[in-house]
Amino acid sequence: MVDFAQPENAFKPGLPGAAEPACRVVPKYSDQGEREGDWLEISMGPQHPSTHGVFRMDLVLEGETVIRLKPVFGYLHRNHEKIAEQTTYLSSMPYTDRLDYFCSMTNNWAYALAVEKLAGLQVPERAEYIRIITAELTRLQNHACLMGFLMQDLGAMGTPLMYAFREREKILDLFEALSGARMMCNYMRFGGCRIDLPPGWLEQTRRLVADFPRFLDEFEALLTGNEIVMARLQGVGALSRELAINAGISGPMLRASGVNYDIRKVDQYGIYNRFEFRVPLGAHGDCYDRFMLRLLEMRESLRILEPALKDIPSGPIIDARAKLRNFKPRPGEAYGRIEAPKGELGFYLVSDGSANPYRYRVRPPSLINLTILEDLCLGQKVADVVIILGSVDIVLGEVDR
Amino acid sequence: METLPQLKTRLAAAFPKARLEIVPNGSPGNPDSLWVDAASGLKVAGFLKNDAALQLDFLSNVTGLDWLDKTVTEKVRVKREFKGQEIEVDEILEKIVPGYLEVVYHFYSTPLRHGPLVLRMRTENRTDRTHLPSLVPLYRSAEFQEREIYDLYGVIFDGHPDLRRLLMWEGFADHPMRKDYCEPDDYEYEPTPHGALLEKARRHYPREAAHG
Numbered sequence: 001m002v003d004f005a006q007p008e009n010a011f012k013p014g015l016p017g018a019a020e021p022a023c024r025v026v027p028k029y030s031d032q033g034e035r036e037g038d039w040l041e042i043s044m045g046p047q048h049p050s051t052h053g054v055f056r057m058d059l060v061l062e063g064e065t066v067i068r069l070k071p072v073f074g075y076l077h078r079n080h081e082k083i084a085e086q087t088t089y090l091s092s093m094p095y096t097d098r099l100d101y102f103c104s105m106t107n108n109w110a111y112a113l114a115v116e117k118l119a120g121l122q123v124p125e126r127a128e129y130i131r132i133i134t135a136e137l138t139r140l141q142n143h144a145c146l147m148g149f150l151m152q153d154l155g156a157m158g159t160p161l162m163y164a165f166r167e168r169e170k171i172l173d174l175f176e177a178l179s180g181a182r183m184m185c186n187y188m189r190f191g192g193c194r195i196d197l198p199p200g201w202l203e204q205t206r207r208l209v210a211d212f213p214r215f216l217d218e219f220e221a222l223l224t225g226n227e228i229v230m231a232r233l234q235g236v237g238a239l240s241r242e243l244a245i246n247a248g249i250s251g252p253m254l255r256a257s258g259v260n261y262d263i264r265k266v267d268q269y270g271i272y273n274r275f276e277f278r279v280p281l282g283a284h285g286d287c288y289d290r291f292m293l294r295l296l297e298m299r300e301s302l303r304i305l306e307p308a309l310k311d312i313p314s315g316p317i318i319d320a321r322a323k324l325r326n327f328k329p330r331p332g333e334a335y336g337r338i339e340a341p342k343g344e345l346g347f348y349l350v351s352d353g354s355a356n357p358y359r360y361r362v363r364p365p366s367l368i369n370l371t372i373l374e375d376l377c378l379g380q381k382v383a384d385v386v387i388i389l390g391s392v393d394i395v396l397g398e399v400d401r
Numbered sequence: 402m403e404t405l406p407q408l409k410t411r412l413a414a415a416f417p418k419a420r421l422e423i424v425p426n427g428s429p430g431n432p433d434s435l436w437v438d439a440a441s442g443l444k445v446a447g448f449l450k451n452d453a454a455l456q457l458d459f460l461s462n463v464t465g466l467d468w469l470d471k472t473v474t475e476k477v478r479v480k481r482e483f484k485g486q487e488i489e490v491d492e493i494l495e496k497i498v499p500g501y502l503e504v505v506y507h508f509y510s511t512p513l514r515h516g517p518l519v520l521r522m523r524t525e526n527r528t529d530r531t532h533l534p535s536l537v538p539l540y541r542s543a544e545f546q547e548r549e550i551y552d553l554y555g556v557i558f559d560g561h562p563d564l565r566r567l568l569m570w571e572g573f574a575d576h577p578m579r580k581d582y583c584e585p586d587d588y589e590y591e592p593t594p595h596g597a598l599l600e601k602a603r604r605h606y607p608r609e610a611a612h613g
Contacts, residue, residue, distance in 0.1 A: 074568040079553075082578055118428050245458050245511050248542020261459075261511045332428025335462065335507055335517060348464050348505070351428070363462040371544050400568060 028062070039067070042382075046075045050153050050386040053396030057373075057385065064381045069374045073367070076400035084360040089115055089190070089327055092360065097184040099362060100398040102142050105134040105175070106340040108188035113269060114336030114347035115190045119329040121319045127192035128271045129312040133205065134178070134187065135338075136301040136308070140212065141168040142341035143252075143294040144219075146393045150291060151223065153390040154232055160223060167215050170208050177201055190327070192318030202309055209305045216298055224292065233288035237376040237388035240285060247371045251343025252297060253392060256282035256289040263339035275304045287391040328355050342366050342393055362401055366394040402515040403454065405433050415448060416441050424521060434505065434519035442522045443534040443560075449508060449518065450539055457508035457518055460536065463546035465554040466503040467527070467580045473498050500527045502556050506536070506543075524556060527579075535561035553578035 024041045045056035054075035060068035080099065084092040096111045097104035109131055116123065123131070148164030172182040177198050179185040187194050223229055239249070244257040254261055262279045264272040280296035282289030331353045337346035343365025350359035369392050377385045403411075409421050412435075419441035424434045437445045449457040475494045480487055502524045509516030524531040535558035536543040547558045548567040555576040558564055566573065575582055 074566075074570065077568040079568075079577055081553075117431060120429055243541070246541045247544075248460055248540065250461075259511055261514075266514045330427055332426050332431060333434075334428055334431045335519075337461070344461060346462050346507075348462060348507070350466065359464065359466050361462070361464045367545055368542055371541055 026060075037062075044385070045072075051389065052149065052394055053399075055394070055396055055399065057389075059382065059385070061382055064383075066377045066380055066382060066385060069377045069385070071370055071373055073400055076396045078401070080401040081360050081362065085357055088355045089329075089357060090324060092357075093188070094184065094186040096362075097186055098397055099364070099401065100340065100342060100345070100366065100395045101183055102145065102395055103138045103341050104183060104185045105138040105187060106338060106345060108185065109135055109270075110336060110338045110340065110345045111347050112188040112190055113338060114334055114349050115329070117336050118332060118334035118349050118351055119190065119327075121191035121322050123192055123270075123319060124316045125271075125313050126196075126315045127317045129308055130193050130197065130317065131188065132270055132272070132275075132308050133305060133312070134175070134185075136305050137171050137174065137205070139301045139341045140298055141171040142393075143298050144168060144215075146390075147219065147223070147291060147294055150287075150387065150390040151229075153386045154229065160219070163215070163219065163222075167212065174201065174205055174208065177204070189318055189322065189324070191322030192316070194318075196317050202312065205305075206309050209302055209309060212302055213299070216295065220295060224295070229291075230288065232384075232387060233291055233391075234286060235284075236287045236380065236384050237391065238284055238286040239372060239376060243372060243375065244285065248368045249343070249372065250365050250369070251339065251341070251393075252293045253290055253343065253369055255279060256293045257285035258282055263337060263344055267337070269336075269338055272304075275307060277301075277303050287387055290391040290393075326355070328353060333359075337363065340365060342395065342398070343369055362398075364398045364401060366392075366396075366398045367401075370394060370399065402510075402513075402518070405435060408455075408518075409435065412437075412445060412448065416444055419445060421445075432517060432519055434521050436521045436523065439522050439524070439533050442520075443536065443539070446506075446520070446536050446539055449520070455518075456510045456513050457516065459509040459511050459516075460506060460540035460542045461509050461517065462505075462507040463536075463543050463550065464505040464507075465550035465556060465578065466505060467554060467578065468500045468503060469527075469580050470500040471498045472496070501525065502527055502531055502554055504533055504550060504556060531555055532557050532559055534559055535564075537561050552576070555579070 023043065026039045026041055028036050028039050030036045040061045042059045042061060043056060044059055045051040046054040056072040056075070058070045058072060059066055080095065084095065093108060093111060096107040099107050144164040144167050148161035151160035175185050176182045178201060179187040179194070239253070239257045241257045241259055244254050245259060258281050260279055260281055265279060277300040280293050280300065282293050329351045331351055333348070333350040335346055335348045337344050344363065345365055346363035348361040348363065349357050352358040373389065373392065376388045380388065405423055409423060412419065412421055420438040422436045424436050426433045449455050473496050475496055477492050477494050478489055479492050481490050504522050506520040507517040508520065522533050524533060533556055535547055537547065538560060545567060547561055548565060550556050551558060551564055552566040552569050553576055569577065
């Protein structure tokens with residue numbers, strides 16, 4: 001084992017941004033003090049194509065095997081929580097889009113849910129349907145892109161990612177028609193949604209949902225049985241059930257380890273109890289399970305979308321009691337959480353009766369899912385670190401906040 | 402899940418030394434929380450995790466909170482001498498209630514699917530006695546979240562295996578999420594080679610520089 005207490009072995013992460021060499025050779029000694037070889041310290045990131053943003057991992061390698069991995073955060077830190085505490089409740093809503101910038105609709109929903117709990121607001125029927133439709137569309141595009149990115153990390157340059165982006169474009173077009181923005185939607189409001197659906201939107205969405213299985217079949221036929229994909233993903237980065245629960249892993253990663261815990265089923269927020277859908281579970285918890293689980297979840301999302309698009313009623317889209325101006329919930333606290341595509345996204349709000357939240361906390365699924373990154377990567381090859389990180393599904397806007 | 406008063410009596414029976422208190426939540430429909438003293442926090446969390454009726458094995462969220470010193474006014478009746486006579490008067494006393502840092506935990510149960518149970522711990526003050534027990538030996542999910550609270554609030558978690566700053570850089574002195582944190586004015590000032598070049602240019606062309 002490495003004795004990092006020895007000064008010559010000392011592992012210094014260094015200041016972020018400081019001019020440090022990207023790698024360093026550290027001599028390795030046996031117990032008898034004989035020189036046995038070298039370890040290689042590598043600073044992987046923050047500018048590395050496979051880290052999905054500005055994220056750094058400090059690796060120590062023996063040959064190609066990882067013997068130590070420390071994630072380094074903070075390159076995208078802007079203290080989102082402090083900024084939110086200095087403005088009104090509503091002015092944080094557009095800023096939640098920037099947390100997980102792939103899934104702005106679900107971020108909006110989680111924040112709106114927490115404020116609705118805090119202020120005791122009811123959401124009208126039509127708005128609940130719109131929320132479910134937009135959230136499941138978000139899940140579709142997030143999972144499709146994640147699979148594309150994972151293939152990119154494996155070396156399938158471009159093609160699967162572009163197939164996924166082709167579908168994502170269609171969904172973003174829908175979001176643009178709905179909210180005026182493709183990624184930074186800022187669509188939900190406390191007690192409902194901002195604007196009603198534009199004419200023809202539902203018809204366009206129905207067409208997309210009807211076409212989507214074709215893309216999934218194509219993707220599945222291309223990738224899941226592929227020899228290289230199976231060789232690289234199966235048995236790599238296995239996460240046990242106990243560790244997954246203990247480390248607070250949530251979302252597809254938790255279910256890939258075989259834990260039946262989907263907040264849509266457990267909390268039944270919104271109107272998810274009205275829809276029939278299954279919760280896919282993994283058997284091994286390895287990268288392949290995490291990959292396959294996303295594919296299966298997309299099919300279940302389509303099962304939610306079809307009846308939701310059929311049954312959506314007409315009516316108001318925002319609670320009449322919801323005040324946009326001079327919104328001051330009574331003192332208290334509330335924790336609202338939803339099943340975001342990345343995992344459990346929660347907002348914990350403490351109100352002191354003023355117009356600004358006294359405390360505004362985001363429970364970031366991406367950050368907490370990285371807790372076990374070192375456990376998954378130890379003993380693996382350095383090329384597999386890229387895949388394991390890719391299968392965790394992180395967005396740095398949310399990790400660093 | 403059993404109600405919070407029931408749980409409190411069970412916990413009080415199991416840990417006679419622990420100081421437990423139910424903190425009411427002013428927001429209707431949201432759960433109250435349980436305040437436990439720092440010394441028995443780890444034991445109580447272990448109970449919550451292993452008890453068969455609770456099985457709260459999923460620590461979802463760990464939040465830091467900062468409560469500043471509060472000035473409380475109090476009306477006191479005191480005896481005073483006035484023109485040779487002793488009379489009773491009302492006097493308003495100002496008392497400073499020391500602030501504290503608070504950490505809030507949200508627990509859920511994956512097998513029984515209930516929750517959240519909200520647990521709180523408080524430090525003694527905001528300055529020098531900001532120690533709390535770390536829950537990382539029981540819940541790995543606290544690892545990064547406690548590091549974040551240490552970073553942004555300055556709570557020191559005893560027993561944490563790797564207590565370093567998470568988001569701010571090493572060498573940063575303050576805790577930016579505290580309510581009395583003041584951002585420095587010259588935050589982004591940095592001497593750059595560009596400035597040095599300008600200085601060199603100024604020395605090179607003294608007359609032009611003198612005429613401004």
